[in-house]
Amino acid sequence: MTTLCGTLLQSPSPDQCTVTPNAAVTIGKDGRIAEVDAGGRAASVSRSKDTLGGGDCWILPGFIDAHLHLPQWDRRGIDGMPLFDWLSKVAYPAEARLVDADFAEKLADQFVTGLVANGTTTVAAYGSPFAESTDRVFSVFERRGYRAVYGMVLNDTDCPSSHRQETDKVLDESRGLAAKWHNAADGRLKYAFSPRTPIHCSEKLMRGAAALADMLNCYIQTHVAETLLGVEKVRERFPDQLDEIELFDEMGLLTPRTLLGHGVYLSQQQRHQIAETRTIVIHCPTANLFLESGLMDYVSLRMAGVRVALGSGVAGGPDPFMPRVAVDCINTAKAVKVHGLPRGTQSAPKPAEAFWALTRGAAASLGLADRIGSIQPGFDADCLVVKPEPWIADLPGEQQPSALLYTLRPDQIQHVFIAGQRVGP
Numbered sequence: 001m002t003t004l005c006g007t008l009l010q011s012p013s014p015d016q017c018t019v020t021p022n023a024a025v026t027i028g029k030d031g032r033i034a035e036v037d038a039g040g041r042a043a044s045v046s047r048s049k050d051t052l053g054g055g056d057c058w059i060l061p062g063f064i065d066a067h068l069h070l071p072q073w074d075r076r077g078i079d080g081m082p083l084f085d086w087l088s089k090v091a092y093p094a095e096a097r098l099v100d101a102d103f104a105e106k107l108a109d110q111f112v113t114g115l116v117a118n119g120t121t122t123v124a125a126y127g128s129p130f131a132e133s134t135d136r137v138f139s140v141f142e143r144r145g146y147r148a149v150y151g152m153v154l155n156d157t158d159c160p161s162s163h164r165q166e167t168d169k170v171l172d173e174s175r176g177l178a179a180k181w182h183n184a185a186d187g188r189l190k191y192a193f194s195p196r197t198p199i200h201c202s203e204k205l206m207r208g209a210a211a212l213a214d215m216l217n218c219y220i221q222t223h224v225a226e227t228l229l230g231v232e233k234v235r236e237r238f239p240d241q242l243d244e245i246e247l248f249d250e251m252g253l254l255t256p257r258t259l260l261g262h263g264v265y266l267s268q269q270q271r272h273q274i275a276e277t278r279t280i281v282i283h284c285p286t287a288n289l290f291l292e293s294g295l296m297d298y299v300s301l302r303m304a305g306v307r308v309a310l311g312s313g314v315a316g317g318p319d320p321f322m323p324r325v326a327v328d329c330i331n332t333a334k335a336v337k338v339h340g341l342p343r344g345t346q347s348a349p350k351p352a353e354a355f356w357a358l359t360r361g362a363a364a365s366l367g368l369a370d371r372i373g374s375i376q377p378g379f380d381a382d383c384l385v386v387k388p389e390p391w392i393a394d395l396p397g398e399q400q401p402s403a404l405l406y407t408l409r410p411d412q413i414q415h416v417f418i419a420g421q422r423v424g425p
């Protein structure tokens, strides 16, 4: 049994953050949270090698990053290009390296180490276009005790020859990977059929991926309406479709297990259609700014009832530290509020919502709300012990979550647990 002591911060709903000083969280041998003592017992917990944290520490649920690309992990921060130039100059060459499965395994180790150091305990990530390297990456996740939704990226048209897959073969390979890894490692690992975009996939590939995901109850992840040029390219490829969301619907890609990345250029009608099908949109504000794709209207998306989560977009986004991604979510919403039309009619999300979107909200969107995203008995112990600026504890309680969100740094993360196992940093 391990006991974590400190101030417990949780965001059970978008408009609420609870801060409980002197809490003690006990992790059972089964990797689940056995007990949460909010009654000040931490002060009297006898110190032993199984007691971590203390009066100057805080305990948070682990962060969830619902959109990033593993092959681009060591290509972060290459600025100065719009999306399609960046794809051909940075993303494709980065992914092509993973034809070497030994390299993929090495990169996966760096990916897990780096994400743990940033407090990210769950990812939904895209892999390379190669089946063997996808399999080896899953093995690394299993060995390292990591929690991941992951899948081989699919593209059979309009991509470099290093990436172009044979449609039937890649669907077969994806099915094999899903059969092997979906729900493996006590449910920590999940498979996502991952058509890159409708520009890069044939109709057959999109329909096939959607059908297999439905049959095997897996996730689907893809990109939608990330840039104006992308929207135009989809319209040119599929002139008979009303728009991209209609196309996705027709292909069977709008489902409660589908993660749509970006969604910067969605109309109100499209937002409602996404909400009706319970499809999830992953907002990647840092990436949208980095590649100058645009300012997503997060508030309108939420008001339409769309299920959301946040993504670093790595390496389209330069920064894997999810609190900074959440701050960019707030900043983007403030920019839309100040400069959007009608001007100033909607308020930007508050820090409580940011913490919710990084933890409980994301878990709910991924369909994992009964397992992660919250520190309560019976949940898997995915949690962080952090030692933030000491003056935060002196602020009035309602100001503390905001100060923590804006000032927390990765080097202040002391312990990271996934399913009760200490995985770093």
Ligand SMILES: [Zn+2]
Residues within 6 Å of the ligand: 067, 068, 069, 223, 261, 313, 316
């Ligand atoms: Zn992406």
